[in-house]
Every structure is written in C-alpha cells, then in structure tokens.
Amino acid sequence: MTVIGELVNGMYKAVGKAIKDKDKTVIQKCAKDQARSGATFLDVNTGPYSKNPIDDMKWLVETIQEAADTPLSIDSTKLDVVEAGLKLAKKRSMINSTNADDEKMDAVFSLAKKYNAQVIALTMDRSGVPNDRMRRIEMAAKIVTKAMEYDIRPEDLFIDPIVLPVNVAQSQGQEVLESIREFSHLSDPAPRTVVGLSNVSQGTKVRSLVNRTFLIMAIANGLSAAILDPLDKELMDAMITAELILNKNIYCDSFLDACRKR
Template sequence: MIAIAERINGMFKDVRQAIADKNKKVIQDLARRQAEAGAAYLDVNVGTAARDQTGAMKWLVETIQEVVKTPLALDSQKLEVIKAGLEVADKPVLINSCQADPEKLDTYFALCSEKNASLICLTMDKEGVSQDVAKRLDNAMTILTKAQEHNVPVEHIFIDPIFLPVNVDQRQPKIILEVIQQIRLMSDPPPHITCGLSNISQGAANRSLINRTAVVMFAAAGMDSAICDVLDKELMDAWITAEMLLNKMIYSDDYIKAAIASLRR
C-alpha cells in the first residue's frame, strides 16, 4: 500500500498561514507526523493563495527535506510549479498530476523520463470527468500507451480513476470498482491505482467512516495507493487490515504495528 499523505496543502489554513509566514515549524511537524504514520509520499501543494507559487513550492520542498527522508509528491496543476519543486527535490518524486490528453501526457512523461519521476494520471481529459466506465478505460489506455512511447516503466504510473463526492453522484463508487478491476487487466504488471480518497466524502458528515469504508472496498478491487489523511489512524488501520485480509502481508497478532513499521522509510 502506497499512502500519499495529503496534509501539506495550502488549501488547509495552517499550511496556508505557514507558507505566508515562512513558518518552518508547522510544515516540518506535519512532515514528521505523516512520515511516522506510514506515508510513502508526502504530497506538497502550495494552494492557490500563495502569490509566488514556484517560490513557495521550492521553500516547502526544502523545508520538508530538512527533517524527513520520505519522497515527495509534487502537487500542482501548473507545470512551472512542478518544475520548481523538481529543481530542489533531492530524490525521485511523484508528480501529481496530469490529465489523459495525449499532448499533456507527452509533456509530463518526457519530464518523468528525464527526472526518473513517477506520475499520477487522471482518467479525465479536457472534456471533463466521464460518467461511465468505457470513457475512463479509454483514457487509461491512452495513458499506458503514451507511457510506453516514452519508456516510462509501468511501476512509475499511478492511474487515478477519479472519485467524485458521494453527495454529488452516488452511482460513482460502483462504477469505479469496475474501472479499477479493468485497468488492472490492461497491463502486466498492472500500473498502480490511486485516488484522492478524501474527495469521496467531501461535504458529507461522517467523513472518516466513509473514507475508510471506501478504501477497503477499492483496495479489494485492486487499488494499491491513495492520497489520504494518514493521520486518521482508523483509516490507516482499516486499510492495513484490508491488505492483510487480501494476503498482501503476513498476519501476526501485532500486524498493524508491523505494517506501520514496514511503511516508514
């Protein structure tokens, strides 16, 4: 399981404030706690409020690297912000994210090749998020074909089937279960499947319960990664337990403790 920790994001008030004040302590504290909780990557998103987004990205990356060794997921819709992060990152990163339009994929996969980076690819294109299985699978196929053209190994590809909030479209989770299973059949070995987990409970009550139920369902279908709140212990425990029941790790009485120890870098 590859947990991408979501908390260092300018969308959160404390992070936004810390970026504005250049307050390292807040960022480094979040970095340490998320690494400790078992994050495989720390997502880094400057948010939309920062005036100098490339400068903010560089500052965040350097600030985080001072205290943890966990690799980073550079999260921005702007290529120049991603590139700013790449300039100062001291190890291979995960780029978050790129849509499935061929010309965009060309740009991002070329960058991945050059920087030995991995890439989260969304199964949506300029026409937006599709409502059905077939269109999402078309997009996934475009992604895998493009990756092959650029010689990006399949283990560097994270496909995100796109979760919409459950209170926006309740038919989606069932569709996504099928999409995940189908994407896994497209390549051997299959690409990673990831998601913006917290998105599914956006605007709902009982968010933590919805998130952890969703992660278990989608893990059973073959999802092996998620951008999520790793500080939500119940969520991580449920996910680890699902992985154990799927025989992805060996049971022991303290398997949760063992899993977290294995996940820490």
C-alpha cells in the first residue's frame, strides 16, 4: 500500500504559518513524523494563501529533504509550481495531480515523462465531479489512454475516483468503491488507484472512524494508495490489518511491528 502523508500542506494553520515565517523545524518535524509512521510519499502543498507558491514550493522541498529521504508528492494545480518542486526532488516523485481534461493531461504527462515522475489523475474535468461510477470509469479510460500516448506505464499512474464527504454526498461512497474495482480492468497491467481519504469525513463528528472505515472498504475493493494522515495510528493499524487479511503480508504475532519495519 502506498501511503501519501498529507500533513505538509499550507492549508493547515501551523504549516501555513511555518511557510510564511520560513520556520524549518515545524516542517521538518512534520516530515519526519510522517515518514516514521509509515508514509511512503510525503505530499507537499504550499496551501491556498501562499503569495509566492514557486519559491514556497522550492523552500518546502529543500527543507523536507534535509530531514527525510521519503519521496515527495508535489501537489499543486499550477504547472510551474509542480516543475519547481520536481526539479529539486532527489528521489523519484509523484505529481499531484492532473484532471481528465486533454490540455491538462498533455501538460502534466509531459512533465511526468521529463522528470520520470508518477502521476495522480483525477476522474473529473471542466464539467465537474462525476456523480456515478459510469462517468468515473469513462474518464479513467480516457486517462489511461492518454497516459499510454506519453508512454507512462499504468503502474505509474494513480487514478483518483474523487471521494466526496459522506455527510453531503452519501450516495457517492458506493459509486467510488465500485469505480476502484472497475479501474483495475482498464488495462493489463492495471493502473493503480488512489483516494484523498480525509475528504470522506469532512464535516463529520467522528472523522477518524469514518476515514478508517472507508479506507478498509476501499482496500477490500483493490485500492493501491491513499493520501492520508499517517499519524492516525488506528488508521494505519487498520490498514495493515486489512492488507494482512487480503493475504498481502505473511501473518506473525507481531504483524503490526513487522509491517512498520518494512
């Protein structure tokens, strides 16, 4: 399971302030804590209030890399910000993200090819977020085809069916879960799948429980990656256990420790 730690994001108050004040300790602690808790990628997002996102992205990437050697997921809708991050990244990175619009995919896949990066692709376009599985699958197929044109291997492509908050779009949960299962039939080898997990619990009173429950259901449907809070220990334990039950790891009494040692 690919775990993309979501905490280095200027949207969070403490991180936003640290970016503004160029306070390395906050960012580096956040990066190290996530890496230690099992993140296999660290998402890097300058946040909505950054006045100079290119410089902030460069500073974040350099600051994180001084403290952790976990690969980065460069998270921005702006291509120049993404490229600034990719240029400085020492390990093979991920681009977060493209949508299913042709021009956007052309631009993002070109960058991915240039920097040998993996890509997250959202099944949405300028007409908005789909509200059923058929539309999601249609866009996923379009994404897979486009990626092939750029010679991006399906295993380097993470398709995101767009998770919506359960308190406002309750019917979408099942659509998303079914989409994850269907995406795996789009090519051989199959493209990988990812969700922005915390979205599902947005606005609910028991966020951790909702996140955890949804993640397990998604894993059972074949999910290969999630953007989440790796410091949520119960969430990580549940994820490890789900993979164990799916026979992805060999059981032993200390299976939680064993998995953390990987």
